[in-house]
Amino acid sequence: MMGKVLRTIKERQRKIISFNDYVILTLPSGATKIIEVRRDGTISLGKFGNFGANYIVGYSYGQSFEILENKRVQPLKSITYGLEDADSNESTPIPEFSSSEDNRNLVDKGDEVQKVTAEEIEKIKKQGGGNEIANKLISKIIEGHESFDKKTVYSQDKYVIRKQRKFSRRFTVNALSPSNLLNHMRNDREMDKIQGLSEEVLGMMMSHANVMPGGNYLVMDETGGIVVYAMLERMHGEGTITLLHENDQPKIAHLMHTNYSEEELYKMVKPINLLQFMEPADNKPNVGPFPDDVVKAMPDMRRKRYYRRMKKVKQLNESLDMVQHGAFDGLVYVSTLNPVGFVPKIINKIAGSRSIVVYSQYKEILIGLSHIFLRDKHILLPNIYESRVRHFQTIPGRLHPTMTSVGGGGYFLSGIKVIPTEGAVASGRRSKKRAGVEQQEEVKKIKLASDSSA
Structure with missing residues (x-):
């Protein structure tokens, strides 16, 4: 009961922005930035300005803010609140311009069409903070665009929205969830670091692997810890993850940006390298604890190193015992x-009737693995899945896909571990032809037996 109460309190706390939390900021341009909310700290957003971290603490995740002067912020309903509404005080005042029915008279002259210089833009930016300066700057840029009246109404709307996203000093604070962290990596074009994994494929993998509280899972994760992070979120502090890795230490740098404490990660994540996994009995460290008087006589730094070493030895022995016992509740494999x-x-380390999920950027690799499973008969229904979500951009009356979005999200093979019974005979309705052949064979055996006895 107490564990459920503590978990409920923790889940409620994660909905509120608090000090020392890692959060992800979404800017009007769609760019994202990961920051730590430090007490009395200042957060810089580059050209969008900076603000004090104390002013966003206590609000719910998903809250939008506008940067004001003196590093202060003002909460908003949304990051685009009032910008699209022409009657709103927050909207950008657009000078009176005519528009064209088509773009036949529009000539691309590059930077020559803009009369406002970069020096003038910087001068306006230095006049202060807040959305008023941004609106003033956007109005100035539109007035200095000599071909603005030759654009169609749709082109003018897109131009204004593009400038609002570029200069509006607003941001939204979102929780650093596995999905947001993964999308941040994809937006930064760091696809190799996450093996090309997409948000929708990650969600499907968690469902097919049947990740739940209390499970004991075998995992190989080379996405920097994003897959492990997604599993931890579904396990709610109950269960263990035995993490396979090829090096001396697992590459789980992204877990350092989550809001899990070191004690929580130590309790649930059990790293073990491949050599130790394949030969668990031969790789158990024979390091016993020193007597208490010897430990007390150690210098402080040496005593701390001793405690850290004994902690790692204990964790490794627990992982090796799990491997020797086998019977994991599932396999999630994301590796090169x-x-x-x-x-x-x-x-053979996975228990019967448990799920396995194997991810790869390339379908051909999984096809070869599925052929092995079909011959081996230890994996039931090995199927390969993929999911592709295409993003669209819209303005009133227009809809078309975003041309610069990242495509693809990888593939994964899913199946259920089964344990075939040796000597089992298939049952079911046999054809009359097959039954007749078997009956003739039985008659021949009886005749041969009678002749031999005679």
């Missing part, structure tokens, strides 16, 4: 190590 040669060797 070819699964065709490795995954079949570790399937």
Whole structure:
């Protein structure tokens, strides 16, 4: 009961922006930035200005703000509140311009069409903060655009929205969830670091792997810890993750930006390298604890190193015991190590009727693995899945896909571990032809037996 109460309190706290939280800021341009909310700290957003971290604490995640003068902020209903409404005080005052029915008279002259210089723009920016300065700057840029009246109404609307996204000093504070962290990496074009994984494929993998509280899962994650993070969010502090890795230490740098404490990660995440996993009995460290008087006589730094070492030894022994016992509740495999040669060797560590999920950027690799599973008969229904979500941009009356969005999200193979019974005979309705053949074979056996006895 107490555990449920503490978990409820923690979940409620995660809905409120607090000190020492890692959060992700979304700017009007769509760009994102990960920051830590430090007490009395100043957060810089580059050309959008800076603000004091204390002013956003206590608000709910998803709250939007506008940067004012003196590093202060003002809460808003949304990041675009009032910008699209022409009657709103927050909207950009657009000078009176005519428009064209089409773009036939529009000539691309590059920077020559804009009469406002970069020096004038910087001068207006220095006049203060807040959305009033941004609106003044956008109005100045539109007035200095000599071809603005030759654009169509739709082109003019798109131009204004583009400038609002560029100069509006607003931002939204969102929780650093696995999905937001993954999208941040994709937007920064760091696809290699996350193996090309997409948000929708990650969600499907968690569902097919049946990740739930209390489970004991075998995981290989080379996305920097995003897959492990997604699993931790679904496990709610109950269960363990045995994390396989190829190096001396697992590459889980993204977990450092989550709001999980070191004690929580130590309790749930059990790292183990491949050599220790394949030969658990031969890799158990034989390091016993020192007597209490010896530990007390150690210098402070040496005593701390000793405690850290004993903590790692204990964690490693627990992981090796899990491996020797086997019977994991599922396998989630996201690695550049070819699964065709490795995954079949570790399937025996998964308990029966448990799910396995193997991810790859390339479908051909998973096809080869599915052929092995079909012959091996230890994986039921090995299927390959993919999901592609296309983003669209809209203005009133117009809709078309975003041409610069990142495509693809990888593939994954999912199946259920089964344990075939040795010597089992298939049952079911046999065809009359097959039954007749079997009956003739039985008659021949009886005749041969009678002749031999005679």
